[in-house]
């Protein structure tokens with residue numbers, strides 16, 4: 001539910017999030033499609049006409065409603081299901097269909113409509129039609145992420161048979177409600193999803209929800225709620241199983257024991273998410289009463305500890321306490337956990353000290369152990385290897401030291417994420433060891449892996465992100481490297497003594513997007529780089545020869561090649577790298593004029609539009625210490641984002657263009673222009 005806490009450079013963060021973030025709110029309710037009608041009763045004409053009116057008002061660019069023609073609306077029309085019993089249209093499911101436009105009032109002719117979903121369409125920020133409140137038979141109404149906006153019509157409170165209501169609203173300008181009194185009439189409501197609906201002025205929210213005795217699942221994620229649930233404590237919500245109030249500011253910061261959270265008394269409550277709620281302090285003792293809890297999500301708060309009663313949570317399986325302010329000895333904290341065996345323990349980003357316990361104790365069933373970014377010290381105990389279901393082991397950025405051997409890892413067949421960066425750990429394994437696992441992410445920065453290139457990595461051809469920088473490898477890059485890691489998107493190998501040459505096949509076979517091989521002993525020529533590469537850092541190696549005539553990577557944003565022995569001209573193809581932001585070619589042997597990027601437009605067309613397309617994004621251009629000559633690079637006039645420009649120690653000639661002042665005015669605060677004529 002949260003991102004893994006491997007320490008990778010910022011550049012990977014978003015990517016990493018996409019890869020691993022799993023939503024922590026429950027899925028919206030699903031309605032099972034009813035079996036099709038016998039053909040004898042194809043469709044009630046009045047209802048078919050109503051559907052045709054509806055279609056006429058809708059925009060349907062992808063022709064999702066193409067099947068809406070002919071008489072047999074019950075059997076043949078996409079998304080329409082009729083009641084087997086009475087032949088009336090009972091269900092209308094038009095989800096993620098690219099539909100928008102107007103909803104015709106004829107919809108009201110569908111008097112037996114029990115279930116309607118318009119989720120994931122785009123109604124262009126229009127309000128939810130009030131007329132939905134007149135569809136009296138409605139049980140399941142799903143309007144999530146459909147780009148409705150404005151006031152949630154209180155008319156929905158007339159749908160007294162409603163069981164599920166999903167108004168999740170993270171798209172577009174968004175929905176709001178100033179009070180939830182209308183909800184209190186929905187006595188049958190079981191599932192309510194209002195994530196993203198602005199409720200910042202709906203101070204009555206808790207009171208109104210308390211009128212819903214059937215409520216089982218509640219999401220009020222990111223609703224801007226400010227006031228917590230007030231006493232008195234008698235609560236009607238005895239059916240509540242899942243509550244998600246994450247991302248609400250409340251009166252932050254909130255001393256958690258002062259917040260009155262009657263949840264802990266709900267007899268069936270299994271899941272509570274209160275992430276990013278500004279909660280402070282120690283969780284209250286009375287939460288130990290909440291023995292039905294399975295999932296407790298409290299990441300991103302300011303909590304400082306667990307109550308002594310925590311042990312009573314004998315059903316707890318998933319505990320998320322990352323990015324809080326819990327200090328003290330980790331062993332003492334682990335002693336407070338219930339005995340039943342957690343599946344997930346997230347404690348990264350706290351201030352825990354001490355060392356891991358000598359016995360695995362109650363941690364034996366863990367799938368995810370995420371304790372990065374603390375101050376935990378000591379060895380990695382051998383019992384880690386007994387956690388046979390582990391998929392994610394993240395110990396980065398602590399004070400662990402010592403050696404991890406293949407015996408620690410020999411039974412971890414399910415391991416996908418291994419994060420050991422920023423400790424003082426060495427990994428020692430036989431060169432021919434084939435681990436039982438296939439990693440997706442290996443964060444091993446600053447571990448001792450060398451001096452030989454670790455042979456066990458050869459089997460890890462599933463890795464998408466790998467950081468083995470600063471790992472004391474002093475070896476040539478093995479032949480298998482380029483094939484094993486041809487599916488790796490993110491490589492960091494910097495700060496080793498890795499030697500060898502870059503192969504010619506990188507362009508066709510590798511999917512890499514980020515390659516940082518800086519500060520090694522690579523030599524030979526730079527060939528075409530992987531097609532989708534955006535970040536290339538080969539600085540501080542010993543590459544020689546000319547730059548490739550064609551880089552082969554049109555999306556390149558960073559090209560960092562300083563301190564090599566590259567020679568020859570900067571090729572004209574440089575001008576085609578139109579997403580470039582950071583360019584550092586300093587301290588090489590490049591010569592000749594800078595290519596004239598102003599003139600590279602298609603077919604010699606130098607219209608103004610073409611000129612503007614070239615290199616507008618450049619933020620840094622460092623050409624210091626080469627042998628470049630010719631005029632000042634004129635294309636820079638178009639680079640309004642330029643912050644750093646260094647042309648010193650070259651043989652450029654001529655006068656500085658007058659517009660250079662203009663350029664420095666446009667740039668941010670630290671314009672550095674050096675133009676030294678040698």
Ligand SMILES: *[C@@H]1O[C@H](CO)[C@@H](O)[C@H](O)[C@H]1NC(C)=O
Nearest residue numbers: 122123124125147171172173
């Ligand atoms: C939602 O509608 C608004 C208003 O028409 C539009 O500007 C916006 O692009 C839409 N947003 C999404 C995410 O579809």
Ligand SMILES: *[C@@H]1O[C@H](CO)[C@@H](O)[C@H](O)[C@H]1NC(C)=O
Nearest residue numbers: 133134154155156157158182
């Ligand atoms: C439905 O609700 C609205 C607003 O809550 C109310 O004004 C209206 O009278 C109700 N309509 C019916 C038919 O009950």
Ligand SMILES: *[C@@H]1O[C@H](CO)[C@@H](O)[C@H](O)[C@H]1NC(C)=O
Nearest residue numbers: 173174176198199200201224
């Ligand atoms: C929610 O509504 C309040 C009051 O109308 C407004 O001040 C606030 O900016 C809104 N919040 C968001 C996230 O739109």
Ligand SMILES: *[C@@H]1O[C@H](CO)[C@@H](O)[C@H](O)[C@H]1NC(C)=O
Nearest residue numbers: 207210211212213234235236
């Ligand atoms: C409990 O719900 C009933 C109706 O469902 C309501 O009358 C009563 O006021 C509620 N109790 C509290 C404490 O809100």
Ligand SMILES: *[C@@H]1O[C@H](CO)[C@@H](O)[C@H](O)[C@H]1NC(C)=O
Nearest residue numbers: 265285286287288289290309
């Ligand atoms: C909850 O647990 C506490 C002890 O931690 C106990 O005194 C109390 O009676 C229980 N019930 C409630 C409603 O707090």
Ligand SMILES: *[C@@H]1O[C@H](CO)[C@@H](O)[C@H](O)[C@H]1NC(C)=O
Nearest residue numbers: 280302304324325326327351
């Ligand atoms: C964390 O807790 C310590 C006391 O243990 C306190 O001094 C510090 O201010 C807290 N930090 C934050 C960010 O709340």
Ligand SMILES: *[C@@H]1O[C@H](CO)[C@@H](O)[C@H](O)[C@H]1NC(C)=O
Nearest residue numbers: 341364365366386387388389
């Ligand atoms: C690992 O998971 C399996 C089910 O997936 C379970 O049967 C087994 O007991 C688990 N092992 C441990 C050590 O919890």
Ligand SMILES: *[C@@H]1O[C@H](CO)[C@@H](O)[C@H](O)[C@H]1NC(C)=O
Nearest residue numbers: 423424425446447470471495
């Ligand atoms: C490299 O690793 C060593 C040993 O772990 C560490 O002391 C040093 O700070 C690391 N250097 C960098 C640049 O991370």
Ligand SMILES: *[C@@H]1O[C@H](CO)[C@@H](O)[C@H](O)[C@H]1NC(C)=O
Nearest residue numbers: 507508509510511512531532
């Ligand atoms: C580059 O990215 C595109 C779009 O994501 C993809 O279709 C293509 O296969 C990728 N090329 C390589 C070599 O990975």
Ligand SMILES: *[C@@H]1O[C@H](CO)[C@@H](O)[C@H](O)[C@H]1NC(C)=O
Nearest residue numbers: 521523524541542543544565
């Ligand atoms: C760099 O490569 C050149 C040959 O291209 C070689 O003569 C030189 O010794 C290398 N320098 C280092 C530090 O390896």
Ligand SMILES: *[C@@H]1O[C@H](CO)[C@@H](O)[C@H](O)[C@H]1NC(C)=O
Nearest residue numbers: 596597598599600604606634
């Ligand atoms: C573009 O190139 C042509 C010749 O190829 C030259 O005459 C012209 O001056 C160049 N334009 C600019 C803006 O550099």
Ligand SMILES: *[C@@H]1O[C@H](CO)[C@@H](O)[C@H](O)[C@H]1NC(C)=O
Nearest residue numbers: 602603604605606607609610
């Ligand atoms: C240059 O491009 C413009 C539009 O981008 C076009 O109208 C014009 O015909 C082109 N000229 C040449 C010589 O290709």
